[in-house]
Amino acid sequence: MRILLIEDERQLADALSVALRKHGIVTDHTMHLADAIELTHQNVYDAILLDRRLPDGEGLTFIPELRRTGADTPIIVLTARNEPMERVEGLNVGADDYMGKPFLVEELMARLRAVLRRPASLAELHLTAGRMLIDPLHLSVTVDTIPLDLPRRELLVLAALAKRKDKTVLRSTLEAAVYNYEEEIQSNALDAHISRLRKRLLDAGAGVAIHNIRGVGYLLKEE
Amino acid sequence: MRILLIEDERQLADALSVALRKHGIVTDHTMHLADAIELTHQNVYDAILLDRRLPDGEGLTFIPELRRTGADTPIIVLTARNEPMERVEGLNVGADDYMGKPFLVEELMARLRAVLRRPASLAELHLTAGRMLIDPLHLSVTVDTIPLDLPRRELLVLAALAKRKDKTVLRSTLEAAVYNYEEEIQSNALDAHISRLRKRLLDAGAGVAIHNIRGVGYLLKEE
DNA sequence: TCACCAAGATTGCAGCAGCATTGCGGAGCT
DNA sequence: AGCTCCGCAATGCTGCTGCAATCTTGGTGA
Numbered sequence: 431m432r433i434l435l436i437e438d439e440r441q442l443a444d445a446l447s448v449a450l451r452k453h454g455i456v457t458d459h460t461m462h463l464a465d466a467i468e469l470t471h472q473n474v475y476d477a478i479l480l481d482r483r484l485p486d487g488e489g490l491t492f493i494p495e496l497r498r499t500g501a502d503t504p505i506i507v508l509t510a511r512n513e514p515m516e517r518v519e520g521l522n523v524g525a526d527d528y529m530g531k532p533f534l535v536e537e538l539m540a541r542l543r544a545v546l547r548r549p550a551s552l553a554e555l556h557l558t559a560g561r562m563l564i565d566p567l568h569l570s571v572t573v574d575t576i577p578l579d580l581p582r583r584e585l586l587v588l589a590a591l592a593k594r595k596d597k598t599v600l601r602s603t604l605e606a607a608v609y610n611y612e613e614e615i616q617s618n619a620l621d622a623h624i625s626r627l628r629k630r631l632l633d634a635g636a637g638v639a640i641h642n643i644r645g646v647g648y649l650l651k652e653e
Numbered sequence: 654m655r656i657l658l659i660e661d662e663r664q665l666a667d668a669l670s671v672a673l674r675k676h677g678i679v680t681d682h683t684m685h686l687a688d689a690i691e692l693t694h695q696n697v698y699d700a701i702l703l704d705r706r707l708p709d710g711e712g713l714t715f716i717p718e719l720r721r722t723g724a725d726t727p728i729i730v731l732t733a734r735n736e737p738m739e740r741v742e743g744l745n746v747g748a749d750d751y752m753g754k755p756f757l758v759e760e761l762m763a764r765l766r767a768v769l770r771r772p773a774s775l776a777e778l779h780l781t782a783g784r785m786l787i788d789p790l791h792l793s794v795t796v797d798t799i800p801l802d803l804p805r806r807e808l809l810v811l812a813a814l815a816k817r818k819d820k821t822v823l824r825s826t827l828e829a830a831v832y833n834y835e836e837e838i839q840s841n842a843l844d845a846h847i848s849r850l851r852k853r854l855l856d857a858g859a860g861v862a863i864h865n866i867r868g869v870g871y872l873l874k875e876e
Numbered sequence: 877t878c879a880c881c882a883a884g885a886t887t888g889c890a891g892c893a894g895c896a897t898t899g900c901g902g903a904g905c906t
Numbered sequence: 907a908g909c910t911c912c913g914c915a916a917t918g919c920t921g922c923t924g925c926a927a928t929c930t931t932g933g934t935g936a
Contacts, residue, residue, distance in 0.1 A: 527750065847896085
Protein backbone atom coordinates (compact mmCIF):
# COMPACT_ATOMS: atom_id res chain seq x y z
CA MET A 431 0.00 0.00 0.00
CA ARG A 432 1.36 3.35 -1.04
CA ILE A 433 0.02 6.81 -0.46
CA LEU A 434 1.00 10.35 -1.33
CA LEU A 435 1.15 12.93 1.43
CA ILE A 436 0.93 16.56 0.37
CA GLU A 437 1.70 18.56 3.47
CA ASP A 438 3.95 21.50 4.28
CA GLU A 439 4.34 21.11 8.01
CA ARG A 440 7.45 19.03 8.16
CA GLN A 441 6.92 17.92 11.72
CA LEU A 442 3.43 16.60 11.09
CA ALA A 443 4.52 15.02 7.84
CA ASP A 444 7.31 13.13 9.49
CA ALA A 445 5.12 11.96 12.34
CA LEU A 446 2.53 10.75 9.90
CA SER A 447 5.05 8.92 7.79
CA VAL A 448 6.26 7.06 10.81
CA ALA A 449 2.78 6.23 11.98
CA LEU A 450 1.71 5.05 8.56
CA ARG A 451 4.78 2.91 8.17
CA LYS A 452 3.77 1.08 11.31
CA HIS A 453 0.64 0.17 9.48
CA GLY A 454 2.60 -1.08 6.55
CA ILE A 455 1.96 1.90 4.38
CA VAL A 456 4.59 3.44 2.17
CA THR A 457 4.39 7.20 2.08
CA ASP A 458 5.65 9.58 -0.56
CA HIS A 459 5.88 13.10 0.72
CA THR A 460 5.94 16.44 -1.00
CA MET A 461 5.35 20.00 0.11
CA HIS A 462 4.43 21.44 -3.25
CA LEU A 463 1.42 21.09 -5.48
CA ALA A 464 3.55 21.29 -8.57
CA ASP A 465 5.49 18.21 -7.49
CA ALA A 466 2.33 16.42 -6.52
CA ILE A 467 0.89 16.20 -10.01
CA GLU A 468 4.25 15.05 -11.28
CA LEU A 469 4.36 12.31 -8.66
CA THR A 470 0.89 11.03 -9.47
CA HIS A 471 2.01 10.55 -13.03
CA GLN A 472 5.03 8.57 -12.00
CA ASN A 473 3.35 6.39 -9.41
CA VAL A 474 0.07 4.72 -8.70
CA TYR A 475 -1.15 5.63 -5.25
CA ASP A 476 -3.80 3.90 -3.24
CA ALA A 477 -4.78 7.16 -1.62
CA ILE A 478 -3.73 10.78 -1.29
CA LEU A 479 -3.61 12.89 1.86
CA LEU A 480 -3.90 16.56 1.05
CA ASP A 481 -3.34 19.73 3.05
CA ARG A 482 -5.21 22.86 2.02
CA ARG A 483 -2.77 25.61 2.94
CA LEU A 484 0.34 24.99 0.91
CA PRO A 485 3.25 27.22 -0.03
CA ASP A 486 2.23 27.33 -3.66
CA GLY A 487 -1.50 27.63 -3.32
CA GLU A 488 -4.80 26.21 -2.13
CA GLY A 489 -4.56 22.44 -1.94
CA LEU A 490 -8.10 21.89 -3.14
CA THR A 491 -7.19 23.02 -6.66
CA PHE A 492 -5.21 19.81 -6.89
CA ILE A 493 -8.33 17.67 -6.82
CA PRO A 494 -10.04 18.67 -10.06
CA GLU A 495 -6.63 18.76 -11.65
CA LEU A 496 -6.05 15.15 -10.69
CA ARG A 497 -9.56 14.04 -11.56
CA ARG A 498 -9.21 15.49 -15.00
CA THR A 499 -6.46 13.00 -15.70
CA GLY A 500 -9.00 10.28 -15.07
CA ALA A 501 -7.59 9.16 -11.74
CA ASP A 502 -10.12 8.26 -9.12
CA THR A 503 -7.61 7.82 -6.36
CA PRO A 504 -9.28 8.43 -3.01
CA ILE A 505 -8.32 11.78 -1.51
CA ILE A 506 -8.55 12.73 2.14
CA VAL A 507 -8.17 16.40 2.94
CA LEU A 508 -6.30 17.20 6.17
CA THR A 509 -6.57 20.76 7.27
CA ALA A 510 -6.99 23.30 9.99
CA ARG A 511 -9.73 24.90 7.92
CA ASN A 512 -12.52 22.90 9.39
CA GLU A 513 -15.61 25.08 9.33
CA PRO A 514 -18.70 23.29 8.09
CA MET A 515 -18.88 25.27 4.86
CA GLU A 516 -15.22 24.65 4.24
CA ARG A 517 -15.79 20.94 4.61
CA VAL A 518 -18.65 21.10 2.14
CA GLU A 519 -16.40 22.97 -0.23
CA GLY A 520 -13.73 20.31 -0.01
CA LEU A 521 -16.07 17.39 -0.50
CA ASN A 522 -17.80 19.05 -3.38
CA VAL A 523 -14.70 19.47 -5.47
CA GLY A 524 -14.17 15.75 -5.25
CA ALA A 525 -12.47 14.89 -1.98
CA ASP A 526 -13.50 11.57 -0.53
CA ASP A 527 -13.18 12.63 3.06
CA TYR A 528 -12.27 15.66 5.09
CA MET A 529 -10.54 15.76 8.46
CA GLY A 530 -9.87 18.74 10.67
CA LYS A 531 -6.56 19.16 12.42
CA PRO A 532 -5.65 18.15 14.94
CA PHE A 533 -6.69 14.52 14.65
CA LEU A 534 -5.77 11.17 16.08
CA VAL A 535 -3.69 8.98 13.85
CA GLU A 536 -6.13 6.25 14.73
CA GLU A 537 -8.93 8.18 13.15
CA LEU A 538 -6.93 8.84 10.05
CA MET A 539 -6.25 5.14 9.73
CA ALA A 540 -9.88 4.34 10.21
CA ARG A 541 -10.91 6.81 7.54
CA LEU A 542 -8.22 5.52 5.23
CA ARG A 543 -9.55 2.04 5.61
CA ALA A 544 -13.06 3.27 5.02
CA VAL A 545 -12.04 5.01 1.85
CA LEU A 546 -10.02 2.12 0.56
CA ARG A 547 -12.59 -0.50 1.23
CA ARG A 548 -13.50 -2.03 -2.06
CA PRO A 549 -16.60 -4.01 -2.73
CA ALA A 550 -16.33 -7.73 -2.76
CA SER A 551 -17.19 -8.45 -6.34
CA LEU A 552 -20.87 -8.94 -6.27
CA ALA A 553 -21.93 -12.36 -7.39
CA GLU A 554 -21.59 -11.93 -11.09
CA LEU A 555 -24.48 -13.82 -12.39
CA HIS A 556 -23.79 -12.98 -15.98
CA LEU A 557 -24.02 -15.72 -18.51
CA THR A 558 -22.32 -15.63 -21.84
CA ALA A 559 -23.15 -17.62 -24.91
CA GLY A 560 -21.87 -16.92 -28.37
CA ARG A 561 -21.88 -13.19 -28.72
CA MET A 562 -24.49 -12.78 -26.09
CA LEU A 563 -24.23 -11.53 -22.57
CA ILE A 564 -27.21 -12.51 -20.49
CA ASP A 565 -28.09 -10.96 -17.18
CA PRO A 566 -30.87 -13.11 -15.82
CA LEU A 567 -31.19 -10.96 -12.74
CA HIS A 568 -32.10 -7.94 -14.77
CA LEU A 569 -33.58 -9.89 -17.59
CA SER A 570 -31.41 -8.32 -20.19
CA VAL A 571 -29.59 -9.68 -23.18
CA THR A 572 -27.02 -7.95 -25.33
CA VAL A 573 -25.36 -9.10 -28.53
CA ASP A 574 -21.99 -7.42 -28.89
CA THR A 575 -23.26 -4.72 -26.54
CA ILE A 576 -26.33 -4.14 -28.67
CA PRO A 577 -29.37 -4.74 -26.54
CA LEU A 578 -31.66 -7.47 -27.72
CA ASP A 579 -35.11 -7.34 -26.37
CA LEU A 580 -36.89 -10.59 -26.08
CA PRO A 581 -40.38 -11.35 -24.88
CA ARG A 582 -40.49 -12.51 -21.32
CA ARG A 583 -41.09 -16.18 -21.93
CA GLU A 584 -38.51 -16.49 -24.65
CA LEU A 585 -36.03 -14.82 -22.38
CA LEU A 586 -36.73 -17.31 -19.63
CA VAL A 587 -36.15 -20.16 -22.04
CA LEU A 588 -32.90 -18.64 -23.21
CA ALA A 589 -31.64 -18.07 -19.69
CA ALA A 590 -32.45 -21.63 -18.70
CA LEU A 591 -30.54 -22.94 -21.69
CA ALA A 592 -27.59 -20.62 -21.25
CA LYS A 593 -27.23 -21.62 -17.63
CA ARG A 594 -26.45 -25.11 -18.81
CA LYS A 595 -24.69 -24.21 -22.02
CA ASP A 596 -23.53 -27.24 -24.03
CA LYS A 597 -25.56 -29.54 -21.86
CA THR A 598 -28.99 -30.88 -22.53
CA VAL A 599 -31.81 -29.31 -20.62
CA LEU A 600 -34.80 -31.51 -20.08
CA ARG A 601 -37.99 -30.44 -21.63
CA SER A 602 -39.63 -30.57 -18.25
CA THR A 603 -36.92 -28.35 -16.82
CA LEU A 604 -37.60 -25.76 -19.46
CA GLU A 605 -41.28 -25.89 -18.82
CA ALA A 606 -40.63 -25.39 -15.14
CA ALA A 607 -38.44 -22.41 -15.94
CA VAL A 608 -41.13 -20.71 -17.92
CA TYR A 609 -44.37 -21.65 -16.25
CA ASN A 610 -45.32 -21.78 -12.64
CA TYR A 611 -47.48 -24.50 -11.26
CA GLU A 612 -50.59 -22.46 -11.81
CA GLU A 613 -50.02 -22.11 -15.50
CA GLU A 614 -50.65 -25.40 -17.16
CA ILE A 615 -50.05 -25.73 -20.81
CA GLN A 616 -51.83 -28.25 -22.92
CA SER A 617 -50.20 -27.51 -26.20
CA ASN A 618 -46.85 -27.10 -27.81
CA ALA A 619 -46.44 -23.62 -26.40
CA LEU A 620 -42.85 -24.38 -25.44
CA ASP A 621 -42.02 -25.50 -28.94
CA ALA A 622 -43.49 -22.30 -30.22
CA HIS A 623 -41.28 -20.29 -27.93
CA ILE A 624 -38.23 -22.18 -29.04
CA SER A 625 -39.11 -21.59 -32.63
CA ARG A 626 -39.64 -17.89 -32.23
CA LEU A 627 -36.54 -17.59 -30.10
CA ARG A 628 -34.42 -19.30 -32.74
CA LYS A 629 -35.60 -16.87 -35.34
CA ARG A 630 -34.83 -13.89 -33.17
CA LEU A 631 -31.39 -15.16 -32.24
CA LEU A 632 -30.63 -15.77 -35.87
CA ASP A 633 -31.74 -12.31 -36.90
CA ALA A 634 -29.63 -10.78 -34.19
CA GLY A 635 -26.58 -12.83 -35.10
CA ALA A 636 -26.26 -14.10 -31.58
CA GLY A 637 -23.77 -16.80 -32.50
CA VAL A 638 -25.61 -19.65 -30.89
CA ALA A 639 -27.85 -22.47 -31.98
CA ILE A 640 -30.52 -24.34 -30.11
CA HIS A 641 -30.36 -28.03 -30.81
CA ASN A 642 -33.05 -30.51 -30.08
CA ILE A 643 -32.40 -33.85 -28.53
CA ARG A 644 -35.27 -35.98 -29.48
CA GLY A 645 -37.43 -37.14 -26.65
CA VAL A 646 -35.18 -35.52 -24.09
CA GLY A 647 -34.87 -31.80 -24.35
CA TYR A 648 -32.81 -29.01 -25.85
CA LEU A 649 -29.23 -27.84 -25.87
CA LEU A 650 -27.65 -24.46 -26.46
CA LYS A 651 -24.45 -24.53 -28.44
CA GLU A 652 -22.09 -21.80 -29.53
CA GLU A 653 -21.20 -21.61 -33.17
CA MET B 654 -31.43 7.60 -5.79
CA ARG B 655 -32.78 5.90 -2.74
CA ILE B 656 -31.47 5.77 0.78
CA LEU B 657 -32.41 4.21 4.09
CA LEU B 658 -32.58 6.41 7.16
CA ILE B 659 -32.32 4.67 10.53
CA GLU B 660 -33.10 7.30 13.12
CA ASP B 661 -35.34 7.43 16.16
CA GLU B 662 -35.82 11.17 16.51
CA ARG B 663 -38.92 11.64 14.49
CA GLN B 664 -38.49 15.34 14.09
CA LEU B 665 -34.99 15.04 12.69
CA ALA B 666 -36.02 12.16 10.49
CA ASP B 667 -38.88 14.09 8.97
CA ALA B 668 -36.77 17.15 8.39
CA LEU B 669 -34.10 15.05 6.72
CA SER B 670 -36.59 13.27 4.51
CA VAL B 671 -37.89 16.59 3.28
CA ALA B 672 -34.42 17.99 2.75
CA LEU B 673 -33.25 14.92 0.91
CA ARG B 674 -36.33 14.90 -1.20
CA LYS B 675 -35.44 18.33 -2.44
CA HIS B 676 -32.24 16.82 -3.68
CA GLY B 677 -34.16 14.16 -5.53
CA ILE B 678 -33.46 11.44 -3.04
CA VAL B 679 -36.13 8.95 -2.05
CA THR B 680 -35.90 8.12 1.62
CA ASP B 681 -37.15 5.09 3.51
CA HIS B 682 -37.29 5.66 7.23
CA THR B 683 -37.30 3.30 10.14
CA MET B 684 -36.69 3.71 13.86
CA HIS B 685 -35.71 0.14 14.61
CA LEU B 686 -32.70 -1.95 13.80
CA ALA B 687 -34.82 -5.02 13.38
CA ASP B 688 -36.79 -3.38 10.60
CA ALA B 689 -33.65 -2.04 9.01
CA ILE B 690 -32.20 -5.41 8.15
CA GLU B 691 -35.53 -6.46 6.77
CA LEU B 692 -35.68 -3.38 4.58
CA THR B 693 -32.21 -3.89 3.18
CA HIS B 694 -33.29 -7.31 2.10
CA GLN B 695 -36.30 -5.96 0.34
CA ASN B 696 -34.68 -3.01 -1.35
CA VAL B 697 -31.44 -1.91 -2.88
CA TYR B 698 -30.25 1.32 -1.32
CA ASP B 699 -27.61 3.66 -2.64
CA ALA B 700 -26.64 4.60 0.89
CA ILE B 701 -27.67 4.20 4.50
CA LEU B 702 -27.80 6.87 7.20
CA LEU B 703 -27.47 5.36 10.64
CA ASP B 704 -28.02 6.70 14.13
CA ARG B 705 -26.12 5.09 17.00
CA ARG B 706 -28.53 5.41 19.90
CA LEU B 707 -31.63 3.52 18.91
CA PRO B 708 -34.53 2.13 20.93
CA ASP B 709 -33.49 -1.43 20.30
CA GLY B 710 -29.75 -1.14 20.61
CA GLU B 711 -26.49 0.34 19.45
CA GLY B 712 -26.77 1.29 15.79
CA LEU B 713 -23.23 0.24 14.99
CA THR B 714 -24.12 -3.42 15.43
CA PHE B 715 -26.12 -3.03 12.27
CA ILE B 716 -23.02 -2.54 10.17
CA PRO B 717 -21.30 -5.93 10.48
CA GLU B 718 -24.71 -7.51 10.29
CA LEU B 719 -25.30 -5.86 6.94
CA ARG B 720 -21.80 -6.51 5.64
CA ARG B 721 -22.17 -10.17 6.44
CA THR B 722 -24.94 -10.36 3.88
CA GLY B 723 -22.44 -9.20 1.27
CA ALA B 724 -23.84 -5.73 0.87
CA ASP B 725 -21.31 -2.97 0.46
CA THR B 726 -23.81 -0.17 0.59
CA PRO B 727 -22.14 3.00 1.84
CA ILE B 728 -23.08 3.83 5.42
CA ILE B 729 -22.86 7.22 7.05
CA VAL B 730 -23.21 7.29 10.82
CA LEU B 731 -25.10 10.27 12.23
CA THR B 732 -24.79 10.64 15.95
CA ALA B 733 -24.34 12.83 18.97
CA ARG B 734 -21.58 10.48 20.09
CA ASN B 735 -18.81 12.34 18.39
CA GLU B 736 -15.69 11.82 20.47
CA PRO B 737 -12.60 10.93 18.45
CA MET B 738 -12.46 7.39 19.76
CA GLU B 739 -16.12 6.91 19.05
CA ARG B 740 -15.57 7.99 15.50
CA VAL B 741 -12.74 5.51 15.13
CA GLU B 742 -14.98 2.85 16.50
CA GLY B 743 -17.65 3.60 13.96
CA LEU B 744 -15.33 3.65 11.01
CA ASN B 745 -13.60 0.49 12.11
CA VAL B 746 -16.72 -1.60 12.10
CA GLY B 747 -17.26 -0.62 8.50
CA ALA B 748 -18.94 2.75 8.33
CA ASP B 749 -17.93 4.81 5.32
CA ASP B 750 -18.26 8.13 7.06
CA TYR B 751 -19.13 9.53 10.42
CA MET B 752 -20.86 12.82 11.21
CA GLY B 753 -21.52 14.38 14.58
CA LYS B 754 -24.85 15.99 15.36
CA PRO B 755 -25.80 18.67 14.86
CA PHE B 756 -24.78 19.09 11.27
CA LEU B 757 -25.69 21.14 8.24
CA VAL B 758 -27.82 19.37 5.69
CA GLU B 759 -25.43 20.79 3.14
CA GLU B 760 -22.58 18.91 4.71
CA LEU B 761 -24.58 15.72 4.77
CA MET B 762 -25.30 16.14 1.08
CA ALA B 763 -21.66 16.79 0.37
CA ARG B 764 -20.61 13.69 2.29
CA LEU B 765 -23.28 11.66 0.59
CA ARG B 766 -21.96 12.75 -2.74
CA ALA B 767 -18.42 11.94 -1.66
CA VAL B 768 -19.40 8.50 -0.45
CA LEU B 769 -21.35 7.71 -3.58
CA ARG B 770 -18.50 8.82 -5.73
CA ARG B 771 -16.16 6.25 -4.29
CA PRO B 772 -15.06 3.64 -6.75
CA ALA B 773 -16.77 1.11 -4.57
CA SER B 774 -20.09 2.68 -5.28
CA LEU B 775 -22.33 1.89 -8.14
CA ALA B 776 -23.41 5.47 -8.52
CA GLU B 777 -21.76 7.30 -11.36
CA LEU B 778 -20.83 10.89 -11.10
CA HIS B 779 -22.10 11.71 -14.54
CA LEU B 780 -24.20 9.67 -16.84
CA THR B 781 -24.34 10.27 -20.54
CA ALA B 782 -26.99 9.16 -22.95
CA GLY B 783 -27.49 10.46 -26.43
CA ARG B 784 -26.86 14.17 -26.25
CA MET B 785 -27.62 14.28 -22.60
CA LEU B 786 -25.37 14.66 -19.65
CA ILE B 787 -27.04 13.66 -16.43
CA ASP B 788 -25.75 14.46 -12.98
CA PRO B 789 -27.98 12.54 -10.62
CA LEU B 790 -26.26 13.92 -7.55
CA HIS B 791 -26.98 17.49 -8.48
CA LEU B 792 -30.22 16.78 -10.29
CA SER B 793 -29.23 18.37 -13.52
CA VAL B 794 -29.68 17.33 -17.10
CA THR B 795 -28.22 19.10 -20.07
CA VAL B 796 -28.75 18.49 -23.76
CA ASP B 797 -25.73 19.78 -25.67
CA THR B 798 -24.98 22.01 -22.68
CA ILE B 799 -28.49 23.46 -22.73
CA PRO B 800 -30.04 22.73 -19.36
CA LEU B 801 -33.21 20.70 -19.41
CA ASP B 802 -35.31 20.83 -16.36
CA LEU B 803 -37.41 17.85 -15.63
CA PRO B 804 -39.93 17.24 -12.88
CA ARG B 805 -38.49 15.35 -9.96
CA ARG B 806 -40.08 12.01 -10.60
CA GLU B 807 -39.34 12.04 -14.30
CA LEU B 808 -35.76 12.80 -13.51
CA LEU B 809 -35.56 9.84 -11.15
CA VAL B 810 -36.92 7.61 -13.85
CA LEU B 811 -34.45 8.97 -16.37
CA ALA B 812 -31.51 8.56 -14.02
CA ALA B 813 -32.47 5.00 -13.23
CA LEU B 814 -32.69 4.20 -16.92
CA ALA B 815 -29.48 6.00 -17.81
CA LYS B 816 -27.58 4.18 -15.10
CA ARG B 817 -28.28 1.01 -17.00
CA LYS B 818 -28.20 2.39 -20.47
CA ASP B 819 -28.85 -0.21 -23.16
CA LYS B 820 -29.98 -2.67 -20.56
CA THR B 821 -33.46 -3.43 -19.45
CA VAL B 822 -34.53 -1.98 -16.16
CA LEU B 823 -37.22 -3.95 -14.45
CA ARG B 824 -40.48 -2.22 -13.90
CA SER B 825 -40.19 -2.95 -10.20
CA THR B 826 -36.73 -1.38 -10.12
CA LEU B 827 -38.08 1.79 -11.63
CA GLU B 828 -40.90 1.91 -9.14
CA ALA B 829 -38.41 1.46 -6.34
CA ALA B 830 -36.31 4.28 -7.72
CA VAL B 831 -39.19 6.69 -7.66
CA TYR B 832 -41.34 5.73 -4.71
CA ASN B 833 -40.58 4.78 -1.14
CA TYR B 834 -42.53 2.12 0.63
CA GLU B 835 -44.94 4.62 2.11
CA GLU B 836 -45.99 5.93 -1.25
CA GLU B 837 -48.12 3.29 -2.76
CA ILE B 838 -49.30 3.65 -6.25
CA GLN B 839 -52.39 1.92 -7.39
CA SER B 840 -52.42 3.15 -10.89
CA ASN B 841 -50.28 3.51 -13.91
CA ALA B 842 -48.44 6.49 -12.49
CA LEU B 843 -45.15 5.11 -13.70
CA ASP B 844 -46.46 4.71 -17.21
CA ALA B 845 -47.62 8.28 -17.10
CA HIS B 846 -44.16 9.45 -16.08
CA ILE B 847 -42.61 7.48 -18.89
CA SER B 848 -45.03 8.94 -21.35
CA ARG B 849 -44.43 12.52 -20.26
CA LEU B 850 -40.73 11.96 -20.08
CA ARG B 851 -40.67 10.62 -23.60
CA LYS B 852 -42.43 13.69 -24.86
CA ARG B 853 -40.03 16.01 -23.09
CA LEU B 854 -36.97 14.15 -24.32
CA LEU B 855 -38.32 14.26 -27.82
CA ASP B 856 -39.03 17.97 -27.68
CA ALA B 857 -35.55 18.61 -26.35
CA GLY B 858 -33.93 16.46 -29.01
CA ALA B 859 -32.15 14.42 -26.40
CA GLY B 860 -31.11 11.73 -28.85
CA VAL B 861 -32.46 8.85 -26.84
CA ALA B 862 -35.49 6.64 -26.92
CA ILE B 863 -37.18 4.73 -24.16
CA HIS B 864 -38.18 1.29 -25.31
CA ASN B 865 -40.62 -0.95 -23.59
CA ILE B 866 -40.01 -4.62 -23.13
CA ARG B 867 -43.36 -6.13 -22.62
CA GLY B 868 -43.81 -7.82 -19.31
CA VAL B 869 -40.29 -6.96 -18.21
CA GLY B 870 -39.51 -3.29 -18.06
CA TYR B 871 -37.94 -0.46 -20.00
CA LEU B 872 -34.71 0.24 -21.77
CA LEU B 873 -32.97 3.47 -22.65
CA LYS B 874 -31.35 3.44 -26.03
CA GLU B 875 -29.35 6.05 -27.88
CA GLU B 876 -30.43 6.87 -31.37
C1' DT C 877 -33.41 -49.22 -48.15
C1' DC C 878 -37.73 -47.63 -47.48
C1' DA C 879 -41.98 -46.82 -45.27
C1' DC C 880 -43.99 -45.36 -41.15
C1' DC C 881 -44.81 -42.51 -37.32
C1' DA C 882 -43.88 -40.01 -33.30
C1' DA C 883 -41.57 -35.87 -32.03
C1' DG C 884 -40.49 -31.47 -33.33
C1' DA C 885 -40.83 -26.99 -36.26
C1' DT C 886 -43.35 -23.49 -38.09
C1' DT C 887 -46.91 -20.20 -38.55
C1' DG C 888 -51.68 -17.91 -38.74
C1' DC C 889 -54.99 -16.52 -35.64
C1' DA C 890 -57.61 -14.68 -31.85
C1' DG C 891 -57.74 -13.15 -27.19
C1' DC C 892 -56.11 -10.42 -23.84
C1' DA C 893 -52.72 -8.58 -20.67
C1' DG C 894 -49.81 -4.90 -20.69
C1' DC C 895 -48.67 -0.42 -22.37
C1' DA C 896 -49.46 4.59 -24.22
C1' DT C 897 -51.78 8.62 -24.05
C1' DT C 898 -54.35 12.29 -22.15
C1' DG C 899 -57.73 15.11 -19.46
C1' DC C 900 -58.92 16.13 -14.85
C1' DG C 901 -58.47 17.73 -10.28
C1' DG C 902 -56.01 18.00 -6.01
C1' DA C 903 -51.73 19.11 -3.74
C1' DG C 904 -47.68 21.68 -3.18
C1' DC C 905 -44.49 25.36 -4.27
C1' DT C 906 -43.24 30.26 -5.31
C1' DA D 907 -53.22 33.49 -6.62
C1' DG D 908 -51.02 31.15 -10.26
C1' DC D 909 -48.26 27.69 -11.52
C1' DT D 910 -46.40 23.00 -12.13
C1' DC D 911 -46.35 18.48 -10.71
C1' DC D 912 -48.48 14.20 -10.21
C1' DG D 913 -51.77 10.49 -9.21
C1' DC D 914 -55.71 8.64 -11.15
C1' DA D 915 -58.70 6.63 -14.50
C1' DA D 916 -60.79 6.13 -19.11
C1' DT D 917 -59.65 4.99 -23.65
C1' DG D 918 -57.38 3.00 -27.39
C1' DC D 919 -53.62 0.23 -29.12
C1' DT D 920 -49.90 -3.34 -29.52
C1' DG D 921 -47.81 -7.46 -29.71
C1' DC D 922 -47.09 -11.53 -26.72
C1' DT D 923 -48.77 -15.93 -26.24
C1' DG D 924 -51.56 -20.20 -26.24
C1' DC D 925 -53.62 -22.99 -29.49
C1' DA D 926 -54.07 -25.81 -33.37
C1' DA D 927 -53.32 -27.04 -38.09
C1' DT D 928 -49.77 -28.34 -41.12
C1' DC D 929 -45.29 -29.43 -42.54
C1' DT D 930 -40.61 -31.48 -41.53
C1' DT D 931 -37.32 -34.49 -39.38
C1' DG D 932 -35.19 -38.47 -37.72
C1' DG D 933 -35.41 -42.86 -35.51
C1' DT D 934 -37.06 -47.63 -36.06
C1' DG D 935 -38.21 -52.09 -37.89
C1' DA D 936 -39.01 -55.20 -41.61
